[in-house]
Amino acid sequence: MRVCSIVGARPQFVKAAVVSRKLRAVGDEVLVHTGQHYDEELSDVFFEELDIPEPDYNLGVQSDTHGRQTAKMIAALEPVLEETTPDVLLLYGDTNSTLAGAIVGSKRDVTVAHVEAGLRSDNRAMPEEVNRVMTDHASELCFAPSETAVDNLAAEGITDGVYWTGDVMYDALLKARDRSRERSTILEDLGVDDGRFVLATVHRQRNTDVRENLESIVAALADVPQPVVFPAHPRTVDRLREYGLWDRTRDTLEVIEPQGYLDFVRLLDAAERVATDSGGVQKEAFFLETRCVTMRPETEWTETVDAGWNRLVAADERRIRQALTSNWKPDSHPRPYGDGLASERIVRLLGRKLEDDLESGAPSLEREVEAAPLD
Numbered sequence: 001m002r003v004c005s006i007v008g009a010r011p012q013f014v015k016a017a018v019v020s021r022k023l024r025a026v027g028d029e030v031l032v033h034t035g036q037h038y039d040e041e042l043s044d045v046f047f048e049e050l051d052i053p054e055p056d057y058n059l060g061v062q063s064d065t066h067g068r069q070t071a072k073m074i075a076a077l078e079p080v081l082e083e084t085t086p087d088v089l090l091l092y093g094d095t096n097s098t099l100a101g102a103i104v105g106s107k108r109d110v111t112v113a114h115v116e117a118g119l120r121s122d123n124r125a126m127p128e129e130v131n132r133v134m135t136d137h138a139s140e141l142c143f144a145p146s147e148t149a150v151d152n153l154a155a156e157g158i159t160d161g162v163y164w165t166g167d168v169m170y171d172a173l174l175k176a177r178d179r180s181r182e183r184s185t186i187l188e189d190l191g192v193d194d195g196r197f198v199l200a201t202v203h204r205q206r207n208t209d210v211r212e213n214l215e216s217i218v219a220a221l222a223d224v225p226q227p228v229v230f231p232a233h234p235r236t237v238d239r240l241r242e243y244g245l246w247d248r249t250r251d252t253l254e255v256i257e258p259q260g261y262l263d264f265v266r267l268l269d270a271a272e273r274v275a276t277d278s279g280g281v282q283k284e285a286f287f288l289e290t291r292c293v294t295m296r297p298e299t300e301w302t303e304t305v306d307a308g309w310n311r312l313v314a315a316d317e318r319r320i321r322q323a324l325t326s327n328w329k330p331d332s333h334p335r336p337y338g339d340g341l342a343s344e345r346i347v348r349l350l351g352r353k354l355e356d357d358l359e360s361g362a363p364s365l366e367r368e369v370e371a372a373p374l375d
Contacts, residue, residue: 001027001354004086004110006077007055008036008097011169011280014261015092015115017052018171022347024053030084034073034097035060049183049262050176066096066127073100081108087354088113091139092168094132102138111353115168115346117142118149118158119300128279129300141353143346145169146303146336161353165345166338169280173287174340176265184266190229190254192270198226198324199271199290200253203233206315207277207295211243213315217295218245220320221275222252229254229267275324282310289333293323303336 003023007016016031023029033055047054059076061069077100081089089105091098092115105112117136121129136142136158144150145167153162187194200221207213218240221228230253232240240246249255259267268274268284273291276282279300285292286304297314304310308330313319 001088001351002030002084002086003027003088003090003350004030004032004081004084005090005092006032006034006097006101007092008034008061008073008095009093010261012092012095012097013047013052014050014172014176015168016090017050018168018175018343019090019115019346020053021051022343023350026347026351029053030057030080030086031055032057032059032077032080034076034100035062036069036073036095036097049179049260070096070100070103073097074104077101077104081105081110086110088350090115090350091135092116094119094128094135096127096131098135099131102135106138111141111350112139113141113143113346113350113353114139115143116145116149117162118144118146118151118153120149120152121298121300123298132300141349143342143349145338145342148303148336163345163349164338165349166340166342167283168342168346169283170287170337171340171343173265173284176262177269177288180262180266180269184263186259186263186266187270190256192227192229192254194270195272196226197254197271198224198228199267199274199276200228200230201233201274201276201278201281202230202236202295204277204296208233208236208239210315211239214239214243215245216315216317217275217320218249218252220317220324222248223321224324226272227254228252229256229271231256231258231264231267233258273324275320283337286310287337291329293320295320303334307332307334307336309333 005016007013020029035058057080061072088111089101090113091101114135119132123129140161142162143165150164232255240249269288271290274285275293277295282292282294282301282304286309292310294310294312295315311323313323
């Protein structure tokens with residue numbers, strides 16, 4: 001089995017890492033980095049600390065408009081597939097790299113498989129929503145992280161080749177959490193105590209590029225009585241300076257550089273709660289049982305809201321402040337995203353597809369969970 005995995009952003013490398021380890025034990029993998037994210041966060045240290053294989057190809061496609069960036073990726077991916085002739089094109093998440101891979105794969109004799117299929121925010125104004133919808137419809141195999149995702153696909157007429165595997169990010173985070181507790185010194189470096197600070201991240205354009213939204217977020221975070229640790233995204237810093245909010249932000253929040261993955265996981269694990277507009281952070285917070293305040297009006301991770309671990313507050317100053325300062329706590333912690341064995345299921349299902357045996361008894365998550373209970 002030869003698999004070509006397409007990634008383009010840091011979270012996708014984290015997800016791909018756990019699947020890659022399983023894949024390389026039973027077949028060949030070609031790892032392609034489109035270059036969508038190309039900053040120092042994808043340095044050698046990043047790959048070393050998480051034991052992530054270096055990409056076999058780096059296409060070097062950098063920032064541009066969504067259309068031009070995706071077009072460049074399509075043009076660059078085609079020769080890679082011609083050279084490597086994979087059996088499977090494995091895609092992750094909802095970036096432009098994901099969509100580019102789906103388009104190229106759909107035009108070639110290769111099985112297109114999508115990890116994190118079926119997620120929906122129902123907001124087509126988000127580029128990510130368009131990417132994930134189009135990718136699902138171009139894929140032969142849709143690996144859904146939750147039963148809700150399976151239902152979303154069925155509502156769009158996608159039922160063949162759909163499997164609830166659980167979430168590979170859960171697999172990755174279980175390993176990263178243990179490693180971060182052993183290796184990271186970020187709490188000591190910042191002088192913050194476990195469970196006695198709030199973590200905040202802001203990077204989405206709807207918040208950074210709309211002055212009123214960013215002002216509301218800064219004002220709400222400034223009122224939190226606990227220390228607020230704020231790893232500041234470069235685009236967010238630029239806008240804070242442009243809007244005249246930089247000095248206030250530095251005076252009231254603990255502004256730090258973007259962190260490596262293990263240090264960030266340690267912060268998220270230790271935080272009393274987190275305020276974010278990131279989809280991935282919402283889910284990671286849920287896995288780590290850290291209460292999350294999402295500064296968006298909607299989420300693709302609806303199960304985290306239903307379970308009471310995530311509150312949607314948009315960029316509303318009053319609602320952000322209330323969610324960060326009031327004493328709310330979930331009653332329980334369900335496991336809608338599986339048991340940490342998603343990567344094993346995905347690799348097994350890929351193998352069965354290539355053996356033309358997928359329809360003859362690939363086990364469901366429910367049956368496998370009976371053998372490996374969620375304890």
